[in-house]
Amino acid sequence: MLSRPVCLVTGSSSGIGAAIVAEYAARGYDVVVNYNSGAERAEKIAAEIREDHGVAALVLGADLADAEAAYALVDGAYDHYGRLDVVVSNSGVANYVQDEQGNLVRYRFSETPIGHLDKEMDRVLSLNLMGAYRLAQRALQKMVAQAEKETEPLHRSILFITSISDIAPESTRIPYGVSKSGLNHAVIGAAFDGGPYNITVNALRPGVIDTPLTARPSGIEDPQTGREFTVADTYGLMAEGGAQPIRRIGRPEDIAFAAYAFTQIPYMTGQLVAIDGGFTLPGNFPNRDLFLQEGLRRRQE
Numbered sequence: 503m504l505s506r507p508v509c510l511v512t513g514s515s516s517g518i519g520a521a522i523v524a525e526y527a528a529r530g531y532d533v534v535v536n537y538n539s540g541a542e543r544a545e546k547i548a549a550e551i552r553e554d555h556g557v558a559a560l561v562l563g564a565d566l567a568d569a570e571a572a573y574a575l576v577d578g579a580y581d582h583y584g585r586l587d588v589v590v591s592n593s594g595v596a597n598y599v600q601d602e603q604g605n606l607v608r609y610r611f612s613e614t615p616i617g618h619l620d621k622e623m624d625r626v627l628s629l630n631l632m633g634a635y636r637l638a639q640r641a642l643q644k645m646v647a648q649a650e651k652e653t654e655p656l657h658r659s660i661l662f663i664t665s666i667s668d669i670a671p672e673s674t675r676i677p678y679g680v681s682k683s684g685l686n687h688a689v690i691g692a693a694f695d696g697g698p699y700n701i702t703v704n705a706l707r708p709g710v711i712d713t714p715l716t717a718r719p720s721g722i723e724d725p726q727t728g729r730e731f732t733v734a735d736t737y738g739l740m741a742e743g744g745a746q747p748i749r750r751i752g753r754p755e756d757i758a759f760a761a762y763a764f765t766q767i768p769y770m771t772g773q774l775v776a777i778d779g780g781f782t783l784p785g786n787f788p789n790r791d792l793f794l795q796e797g798l799r800r801r802q803e
């Protein structure tokens with residue numbers, strides 16, 4: 503009997519990754535649930551997957567900021583199942599670290615103290631860029647080895663969850679954007695290595711999605727309650743106000759559905775595709791009246 507296809511999703515103990523791993527399980531894949539700090543969450547997600555979908559769910563921990571961990575994770579998944587068909591590199595952190603006093607801080611580009619910048623860059627580059635890079639290197643090696651044994655290689659796929667922050671600038675989020683735009687370049691390069699073996703490599707660039715990552719404070723106060731909005735609250739309000747054609751922020755399921763779809767397209771590779779409700783569409787044309795009024799107000803000042 504043929505074994506089921508296998509999918510590894512990094513950072514599947516939370517948010518977008520948890521939704522992605524459940525999507526593959528629902529489609530009949532055996533899966534690997536990966537966590538860093540959330541062992542209990544990962545075990546619970548895996549138990550639900552086995553119960554709901556009747557597929558195998560292996561739980562593996564890894565701190566992917568650690569140089570050896572990405573290789574060990576891919577090897578662990580491959581050794582357990584004996585095959586690897588889809589790898590989704592999803593683990594990621596925002597550049598949101600503490601100052602000397604333990605306060606959470608984010609600085610604008612020109613104001614970031616040099617020591618702090620080093621720490622922020624280390625945090626985002628070691629995981630978002632290097633961890634994902636190494637993971638894909640190893641995944642590609644394993645997938646190529648499988649393809650070499652097949653007369654007509656199966657379609658296999660590597661998907662990176664990057665971000666629209668690669669091009670959408672926000673002055674206090676630049677290190678994060680640097681990590682994600684750097685990763686986009688790795689996607690294009692890896693596509694050339696995978697193509698001859700029927701392995702596609704793409705990036706899915708989410709807009710703002712409602713997860714624990716965007717549940718952090720935004721620094722903007724609700725004028726009615728005095729309570730600080732979360733990042734998700736702020737972008738949700740902006741979406742309702744017309745910042746994007748689809749008037750809500752995304753849900754993890756929106757990304758999970760797209761992730762699955764992207765890895766099933768044998769003739770798409772090296773693409774960097776936004777799933778963002780239209781947030782990054784150029785123009786802001788629907789807001790012309792707003793900008794006109796603001797321009798007039800400023801001239802009159």
Ligand SMILES: NC(=O)c1ccc[n+]([C@@H]2O[C@H](COP(=O)([O-])OP(=O)(O)OC[C@H]3O[C@@H](n4cnc5c(N)ncnc54)[C@H](OP(=O)(O)O)[C@@H]3O)[C@@H](O)[C@H]2O)c1
Nearest residue numbers: 513515516517518537538539540566593594710711713715
């Ligand atoms: N939410 C958004 O608006 C948004 C937008 C664009 C892109 N993204 C990207 O989508 C991905 C998932 O984000 P999310 O919103 O789902 O965030 P999340 O809920 O905070 O989940 C992040 C995941 O990454 C894992 N992780 C953190 N540090 C790790 C490490 N050192 N090694 C291995 N895994 C680690 C976490 O594992 P533990 O919990 O077990 O520690 C968790 O499973 C990230 O790459 C993020 O940059 C998110």
